[in-house]
Amino acid sequence: MDFDLTSEQQLLQDSVRRYVDKSYSFESRTALLKAGKNGSADNWGSFAANGWLMAGLPEAFGGLGGSVLETSIIAQQLGRALVLEPYLGCAVLAAQTLAACDNTAQKERLLPLLVEGSSRVALAYSEPGSRGMPETVALRAERSAEGFTLYGLKSLVMGADGADAFIVSARIAGTQGISLLLVDANSAGLERQALPLHDGTWVEELNFDGVEVGAEALLADAGKGLAVLQEGLAYGIVVLCSGLIGSMERTLEVTAEYLKVRKQFGVPIGSFQALQHRMADMAAEMEIARSMLHVALSSMVNDTPPVRDKTLSSAKMLICRAAKLVCGQGIQLHGGIGMTEEYLVGHYFKHAMVADLLLGSSDSHEAACAAALQAELRA
């Protein structure tokens, strides 16, 4: 295995890093936070213009055909700056789910628009009782003359604000399994409630009260949606975890800088061995997490979906817990200043808390790992 980036990958990483360093300082992020819900349209336009929205999508539909590695490289850099734009929700979760489905007409119509940034789609799959795990779906789709009518609730849809359509997981009455349907964001009978998250991003809770869609809305064969959804979620988990690696890196850098300048007892606090050791532990925690990300990336490339999904569950819980620890200690080592809203380090912790709960919490993924292990050992 080659752990070095190829020269193209290095260029990609450098260009995203340059962008966030220049256009996404903590100050500009704070201004964006105050101004709106999902970052800025300008930034989104730049993401598109720079090709970041197309990097991981197939060439046949306007993408660059890059692998999950390119997507991960972009996400790590965006995670350093805690970008507010719905890269995860729209450019990854929804776009990859769409790319994995077998409705070619919809793919040909939509993916090129997503790639150029002129349209957005969001993925609505989680429900209050499912807590981010895709198998539990209660939302009902009843067959109608035209297509389907939807009833039920979806929780915390990332990137919903500004999305033109939602990919919705549902159970079609009379069909086994889970199906995926494309629903226009302005459909009659769709109630939307915007909800702010701790990290300053916004999600929406969607209530489907008799929402009608046509037959062409069916994205995967009826009842065959789960596998497609899991493709999208696999990408989502990798991207979320990649972002956290960037967040941990930045937290470590900022904290190390602070330990060099903050003086107590007449010396820089970084001269206290207790804090040196803590920094060393935090760095080790991050490198374990980065290694786990490599495991996940390798699994995305090489493994069958069941093996991959178990690996991703392991990665999700391990990396999210590492991020909470590292970013929480970032606050601790700063003392009082770390607790303030105007200082950046607290925001990394907030994002780590949110990331832990999105796409299935660490607890849920741990339980999934345990179940998979039990099944494996019993067999």
Added chain:
Amino acid sequence: MDFTPDSSLAEFRQEVRRFLQDVPADLKGLRRATRSPREEVMRWQKVLNDRGWGAPYWAKEHGGTGWTVPQILVFDDECSAAGTPTQDGFVHKLLGPVLNAFASPEQKAQHMPAIFNGERLWCQGFSEPGSGSDLASLQTRAVRDGDHYVVNGQKIWTSYAHHADWIFLLVRTNPDVKKQAGISFLLVDMKTPGITVRPIRSIDDAHHLNETFFDNVRVPVGNLIGMEGQGWSITKFLLNNEHATAADLPELKRYMRELKQFASTLHVGDRLLLERPEFALKLARLDAELQALEMLVQRVARLEQEHRPESHTLGSMLKIRATEFQQRITEAHVEALGDYGAIAYPHPHEPNPPANYPLQTLANGIANEMFFRRASTIYGGTSEVQRGIIAKMLFQL
């Protein structure tokens, strides 16, 4: 050692419950919060004082209830369970004992009635931008001018300075001696000209922290507690009282009650949260640890009461472990909410909470509390500093 339960304690609990029954309804079942709004704190103090419980933590000779430590824990526990307002901890747990031990009769006559009647709230002006863990390095100057001190300097992290009527302040009265020896302890009326309070917003989406500026503030010499230069030893006395209470045991017990309530109300798929093995294990671990912490609180409190030196190291251990527990259990709450744990619900003290978000009643304030608890390992002496104290005092390292 005697582990037989004290039957008089059960009677005492009944007595507290009877008292709580008659408390006005709008002072009960209040929202979760680290500290209640000013008006509630003040009204609650009056209610307590009317019952003769105006100083529940102090000895009888100081006008307190003279309760034993186990009684105090019962009292706090019942109040927390009933959801009464919080008290002004600064005056009851920090300043009060200092006044009882060091204040002159005139000073007591000036301040005690207002403390008992709930007419005056206090804040603590110790930390400065350059002096946190190294408190003795503080720079705020107080220069004697006739029968006044003239105070100049800046304090930071002054919790509730914007609610407080008075501040107890550490100032440097002599720059020419060893840094600990030049510090004095002053009481200052917050309405004195020259004091400016500027808010700091914290990551729990609240305003309780402040910067407090002193610009030629004239403080009567009569407001000096103890002697000039005695401030540091008074502070050590005060900070030693801070450890046992820093555990916030009644709040820990409230967190546990609420977590159990989450467990038996929230669903994952078609099962209750408590039936999920990963959650049940976590709950069981927290529950066991809380029992041990509760016992540690009792031990520390007893040692403190008897002025035994071990109380310091054990108190520091309690501070470290209890505050870390506060962080873990509030995180467990937020995680127990599932997806909804990620929502930034409006702060419980928001006067006009905006929308009605899903699970709002249940979740109300818990995430704010979780973020606030990141500070509990920082304020009152950081965990790192506590560890240093333990290693030094216990093992002479």
